[in-house]
Amino acid sequence: MDKFEIVGGKALQGEVNISGAKNAALPIILATLLTSETVILHNVPDLRDVKTCFKLLTMMGKSYEQIGDNSFKISNAVTSNIAPYELVKTMRASILALGPLTAYLGAAEVSLPGGCAIGARPVDLHVKGLQEMGAQFELTDGYIRSSTHDGRLHGATIMMDKVSVTGTENLMMAASLAQGTTIIENAAREPEIVDLALFLKAMGANIKGEGSDTITIEGVEKLHECEYSIVSDRIEAGTYLIAAMASHGEVVCHNILPSTLDPVLVKLKKANALVEVKDNSIYLDMRNRDILPVDIITAPHPGFPTDMQAQFMVLNALAKGSSSITETIFENRFMHVPELIRMGANLSIQGNSVHCIGVDTLKGAQVMATDLRASASLVIAGLVAQGTTVVDRIYHMDRGYEHIERKIRALGGTIERISS
Numbered sequence: 001m002d003k004f005e006i007v008g009g010k011a012l013q014g015e016v017n018i019s020g021a022k023n024a025a026l027p028i029i030l031a032t033l034l035t036s037e038t039v040i041l042h043n044v045p046d047l048r049d050v051k052t053c054f055k056l057l058t059m060m061g062k063s064y065e066q067i068g069d070n071s072f073k074i075s076n077a078v079t080s081n082i083a084p085y086e087l088v089k090t091m092r093a094s095i096l097a098l099g100p101l102t103a104y105l106g107a108a109e110v111s112l113p114g115g116c117a118i119g120a121r122p123v124d125l126h127v128k129g130l131q132e133m134g135a136q137f138e139l140t141d142g143y144i145r146s147s148t149h150d151g152r153l154h155g156a157t158i159m160m161d162k163v164s165v166t167g168t169e170n171l172m173m174a175a176s177l178a179q180g181t182t183i184i185e186n187a188a189r190e191p192e193i194v195d196l197a198l199f200l201k202a203m204g205a206n207i208k209g210e211g212s213d214t215i216t217i218e219g220v221e222k223l224h225e226c227e228y229s230i231v232s233d234r235i236e237a238g239t240y241l242i243a244a245m246a247s248h249g250e251v252v253c254h255n256i257l258p259s260t261l262d263p264v265l266v267k268l269k270k271a272n273a274l275v276e277v278k279d280n281s282i283y284l285d286m287r288n289r290d291i292l293p294v295d296i297i298t299a300p301h302p303g304f305p306t307d308m309q310a311q312f313m314v315l316n317a318l319a320k321g322s323s324s325i326t327e328t329i330f331e332n333r334f335m336h337v338p339e340l341i342r343m344g345a346n347l348s349i350q351g352n353s354v355h356c357i358g359v360d361t362l363k364g365a366q367v368m369a370t371d372l373r374a375s376a377s378l379v380i381a382g383l384v385a386q387g388t389t390v391v392d393r394i395y396h397m398d399r400g401y402e403h404i405e406r407k408i409r410a411l412g413g414t415i416e417r418i419s420s
């Protein structure tokens with residue numbers, strides 16, 4: 001398994017180009033199952049999960065061709081409606097094939113995604129919403145099998161019991177081809193939901209209210225070809241902003257929509273960062289500025305994103321004072337805490353909160369990544385720690401951070417990938 005060897009202690013300084021958002025690319029790539037016509041996608045990030053998504057598409061009869069560094073052409077009609085376990089177990093987001101396949105083919109066979117490091121990750125809200133749209137389900141031998149009476153879903157008013165990002169995405173995709181009107185209430189509001197809605201509308205879908213908690217979709221008979229550029233990754237940008245902050249450096253993030261990061265920028269400014277935003281870039285300066293402690297409670301957008309919780313914890317670990325971080329979305333998203341403690345952080349887990357007492361420095365150590373964002377927080381900690389840090393199991397990082405070594409080196413960080 002590959003490792004990163006990081007020599008810490010340098011202030012990061014420079015510019016970084018933010019890539020397309022993983023959590024927009026995955027649903028958008030799978031939304032191409034809703035048409036047999038050709039779709040061209042730009043700003044597709046070069047990530048392991050994206051490669052897995054394309055592999056899933058080809059297993060279902062679609063074809064794709066890379067037509068540029070981050071551009072792809074996807075064509076053909078889907079011919080198989082099976083998303084097999086051996087692929088779904090490597091990428092939970094495969095569940096996003098369920099809605100499109102059920103809507104386009106009238107039936108689907110998708111392996112139940114296992115839980116993952118951060119929690120059980122059930123999909124009951126996805127199934128319940130599709131049932132309200134007329135799908136019947138069998139859950140046998142680890143597979144979710146959906147079917148419809150006459151091959152077509154019908155509109156419904158669906159109240160989501162919990163805010164679910166991919167749950168909202170699955171239902172919005174399915175509703176795009178359903179007969180009649182679907183209203184999703186208590187819908188997720190993340191920027192990636194908005195991006196998926198804009199993509200579906202580019203294919204001819206009739207959607208209103210995306211970005212609010214009520215989305216209304218008038219089903220259409222057919223979706224058509226389109227060309228679309230994926231929104232940039234607010235979590236990648238937030239990760240580099242925090243890395244520059246924790247190292248008391250300065251950074252410009254290019255190719256990012258600052259409004260998608262508002263909940264994070266508010267907290268970075270409270271932690272004493274100087275932040276300036278332009279149309280599609282964010283400048284942050286933390287030179288000669290103390291890190292101030294900031295209490296964080298994660299929540300669905302427009303609250304503080306759970307995907308930034310682990311990274312922010314490194315800031316609080318080095319702040320002048322104490323703070324608390326409460327995780328309300330996932331039941332087990334503190335696996336970076338024991339690793340940060342091994343680097344000298346003064347953190348204590350109390351239920352779904354972590355109490356942080358800032359220390360002056362962290363010390364390099366051998367640590368292990370457990371999930372995508374925990375690994376990001378360990379890389380940030382390694383970049384600011386005294387000495388050398390080795391982060392093991394960094395295949396987690398390759399799932400969500402495009403060309404991470406190249407980008408960190410461009411900011412002056414010392415990082416080497418050790419293949420073993």
Ligand code: EPZ
Pocket residue numbers: 022023026093119120121122123124125126127162163164165166167188306307329330331372373400
């Ligand atoms: C999406 O996961 C993201 N993944 C996650 O990003 C992100 O952390 C999460 O949303 C929250 O923002 C993608 O978009 C591919 P949820 P998702 O459904 O959709 C419960 C990353 O690091 N729930 O919004 O799976 C669930 O257990 C990843 O990029 C049900 O109970 O998350 C959780 O407690 C990690 N039943 C809460 O809702 C369901 O049917 C929110 O989960 C669905 C979810």
